[in-house]
Amino acid sequence: MIDSLRERTRGQVITAGDEEYDAARRVNNAMHDKRPQVVVRCENVGDVIAAVEYARTNELDLAVRGGGHSVPGFGTVDDGVVIDLRAMRNVRVDPVNRTARAGGGATWGDFNAATHAFGLATTGGIISTTGVGGLTLGGGIGYLARGLGLSCDNLVSADVVTADGKFLIASEKENEDLFWALRGGGGNFGVVTALEFRLAPVATIYGGPMFFELSDATAVLAGFRELIKDAPEQLGGFPAFQIAPPLPFIPEDRHGEPFAAIVGCWAGDLDEGETQISKFREFAPVMAEHVGAMPYPALNSAFDALVPPGLQHYWKANFVSELTDEAIQAHLRHADGLPSVNSTVHIYPINGACHRVTPDGTAFAYRDANFATVIAGMWPDPAQNDANIEWVRSYYDDVAPHSEAGGYINFMAGDDQGRIRENYRQNYDRLAEVKRKYDPGNLFHLNQNIVP
Structure with missing residues (x-):
């Protein structure tokens, strides 16, 4: 069977006997150490078609891998087929x-x-x-x-x-x-x-991270909440909780401590950048910052080093209509327990242009939410898995009553399958119809799955 698949593909077809197998089966989240029957490194659409038909014909589970960042490990599978698209990146x-x-x-x-x-x-x-x-x-x-x-x-x-x-x-x-x-x-x-x-x-933006004392987090989050309601839409960024990494702009004696933070991004006229970003400084004294004009790709890659391949990942997520005072206090009950410098909590604003699409205009249903929260537990040592997963879950349990029932599927864990209908609200039934039309046998089920 594998020989026939190899004959139909231009890209590599890798099985357990091949030298590249261990590298080919690896995904970013080291919790998922699975052993596929075959990894197809697709180079073109023809390779993808061949791999899909091979999985369907042989009734094998099928995983699709793009960037490999799926926290639930949907980009790999035991005893099945992995379609690896990473050679198709032009x-x-x-x-x-x-x-x-x-x-x-x-x-x-x-x-x-x-x-x-x-x-x-x-x-x-x-x-x-x-x-x-x-x-x-x-x-x-x-x-x-x-x-x-x-x-x-x-x-x-x-x-x-x-x-x-x-x-x-x-x-x-x-x-x-x-x-x-x-x-x-x-x-x-x-x-x-x-x-x-x-x-x-969008070429050069003005922004970067600001760190505030955790004791000022209430003022920082409340200030951000009020400012972002009607801020110019060119103002992006998010408040966060983060352990200070060993960066030169952070005092050395504060490395490793938890802080509140705001990562700002002004994508409008650069002459306005300092004025707009300075509004964050009005919330509380800034402990450290690295703010200025920079190419947009520099900001988009600024935190890559905190998320290297091979960490353990467990995340939870909710949409938030209103970041209430009670919700802020729920965050503060857990923010000082961040498991490692890699872990973080982000509260992304999704108002502005996001609200100009109707709730049924696309499958993304929460067009009335103002924030999307992610509790991103990430740490290097698998011996700490149980304790750190419990931190994420207890944090989530505390903020959930102040949040919407559904969450952003890109931030969800593998044990969130029971929330699928809540994630899509009024759009779920229509999605199930489309699923029945294009994938009635649920070949594509390694995801936050919509059952046909």
């Missing part, structure tokens, strides 16, 4: 029409490097090694979301290989139901081999 920019087309394995670092050469960007993530496809299919929250909308709001079209091995283009003009579902519905509907985005003029 990005082509059309500066006249302000669009860019990215391969299904491209990362935001790949994307930003290509678009920045033309002074253009679209909403990407916070870590540049994140896959463009995975982030976008879940919605796509990032620094530019208040001004440009989510990543999925800027999606123009997608190339998709469906469960029956067919190649389709999804857009506002073709396979519109599929296009609607892809924008927030995750990897439920096929393998997305390319994505085309609208771009906007």
Whole structure:
């Protein structure tokens, strides 16, 4: 069987007997040490079609890997097939029409490097090694979301290989139901081999991280909450809780201590940047900061070193309509327990342009939420798994009563499958219909799964 698959593919077909097998099966979250039957390093759409048909014909579980950042480990599987898209990472920019087309394995670092050469960007993530496809299919929250909308709001079209091995283009003009579902519905509907985005003029931004004493966190979060309600949409960023890493702008005797933080991003006229970002300094005294003008890709990759491959990951998430005083206090009950310098809590604002799309305009349903919270537990030592998972869960349990029932699927854990309907609210039944049409046998079930 494997020989026939090799005959049909240009990319490598890797099995347990091959020297590259251990490297090929590895994903970013080291909790997931799985042993696929085969990893197909796809180089083109034909390879993807062959791998999909192989999995379906042989009734094997199928995992799809783009950037490899899936916290629940959906990019790998025991005894099944892994479609690895990371060789398909080319990005082509059309500066006249302000669009860019990215391969299904491209990362935001790949994307930003290509678009920045033309002074253009679209909403990407916070870590540049994140896959463009995975982030976008879940919605796509990032620094530019208040001004440009989510990543999925800027999606123009997608190339998709469906469960029956067919190649389709999804857009506002073709396979519109599929296009609607892809924008927030995750990897439920096929393998997305390319994505085309609208771009906007964003080259140099003004911003960076500011650290505040944890004792001032109430003022920092309340101040951010009020400011961001009607701030200019060019103002992005988020409040956070973070252990101070050993960086030169942080006093050495404070390294390793937990702090409140704001990472700001002003994507408007640079002359206004200092004025806009300085508003954060009014909340409380700043302990340390690294703020100024920088290329947008520099901010998008600034925290990559805190999220290297091989950490243990366990995350939880909720949408938040109002960041109430009670919610802030719930955060503060846990913020000083961050498991490691890699762990963090981010509270992303998703108002502004995100609110101009109707709740049923795309699969991403929470268009009335003002924030998306992630409790991102990340640490290097597997011996600490039980204790650190418990920290994430207890933190989540405390803030959940002050949050919406659903959360952003890109931030969810593998044990959050019971929340799928809540994540999609009024859109769930329509998503299930699209799932039945394009994947009636649920071949694509290694995801936050919408059951056909």
